[in-house]
Amino acid sequence: MYGAAMPHPEHPNLQVLEHPLIQDKLARIREIDTEPGFFRKLVGEVAGLMVFQISRDLPTRSVSVATPLEETQAQRLATPVTIVPILRAGIGMADGVSLLMPEARVGHIGLYRDEDSLDPVSYYCKLPEDIGHGPVFLVDPMLATGGSAVAAVEELRAHGCEDIRLVCLVAAPEGVMAVHAADPEVLVFTAALDRTLNDIGYILPGLGDAGDRMFGTR
Ligand code: PRP
Ligand code: URA
Numbered sequence: 001m002y003g004a005a006m007p008h009p010e011h012p013n014l015q016v017l018e019h020p021l022i023q024d025k026l027a028r029i030r031e032i033d034t035e036p037g038f039f040r041k042l043v044g045e046v047a048g049l050m051v052f053q054i055s056r057d058l059p060t061r062s063v064s065v066a067t068p069l070e071e072t073q074a075q076r077l078a079t080p081v082t083i084v085p086i087l088r089a090g091i092g093m094a095d096g097v098s099l100l101m102p103e104a105r106v107g108h109i110g111l112y113r114d115e116d117s118l119d120p121v122s123y124y125c126k127l128p129e130d131i132g133h134g135p136v137f138l139v140d141p142m143l144a145t146g147g148s149a150v151a152a153v154e155e156l157r158a159h160g161c162e163d164i165r166l167v168c169l170v171a172a173p174e175g176v177m178a179v180h181a182a183d184p185e186v187l188v189f190t191a192a193l194d195r196t197l198n199d200i201g202y203i204l205p206g207l208g209d210a211g212d213r214m215f216g217t218r
Pocket of ligand 1: 148
């Protein structure tokens with residue numbers, strides 16, 4: 001664990017980040033009347049707050065810096081970090097995280113769910129060549145059946161990634177268990193563990209279709 005929260009009692013691969021600022025913003029993200037611009041802003045802010053909490057174990061190295069007054073030793077991140085949004089909705093989270101870590105690389109994995117089968121369909125993948133060096137923050141607001149996350153994790157493993165941290169806003173138990181069954185080493189961080197999925201694979205109570213709400217497409 002990365003010192004953010006205790007593992008969930010029923011899901012050893014899950015940590016629910018219950019910080020009041022995260023919960024306050026999540027409440028407004030869920031609200032049906034929140035407009036796309038504000039929705040995107042809040043999603044970015046929550047993602048930043050979450051990654052701030054789960055990056056506290058990242059290694060640092062001592063460097064010499066010149067302040068306006070004298071030379072001193074300071075700490076810089078000692079490892080490359082990669083943010084990987086699952087398109088589309090992960091983009092809003094990646095934007096918030098990269099504000100905190102402007103030096104982080106951003107890879108992209110394009111997946112959408114087939115509306116009938118709910119299986120993930122892959123349409124894009126562009127990752128840094130050396131993505132296996134350093135942690136990967138895989139970001140997607142919704143973990144529903146888990147199909148998209150499992151497919152993204154498989155892609156990252158195929159590219160040599162070892163330290164994969166899946167960060168979502170709202171998770172269904174079904175998705176958390178699917179990720180655990182596919183790859184028990186992947187830790188899942190969420191702002192909320194919701195009740196279940198409905199009969200068309202949407203999270204209840206959830207927040208609706210994250211991509212459509214973020215980009216105003218429906
Ligand atoms: C949403 C969401 C996840 C996926 C979760 O994307 O952003 O990627 O569904 O569902 P799952 O856990 O059942 O796979 P969607 O397929 O709607 O694509 P979009 O972001 O392009 O709208
Ligand atoms: N994808 C979404 O955007 N929302 C859900 O509730 C489930 C999958």
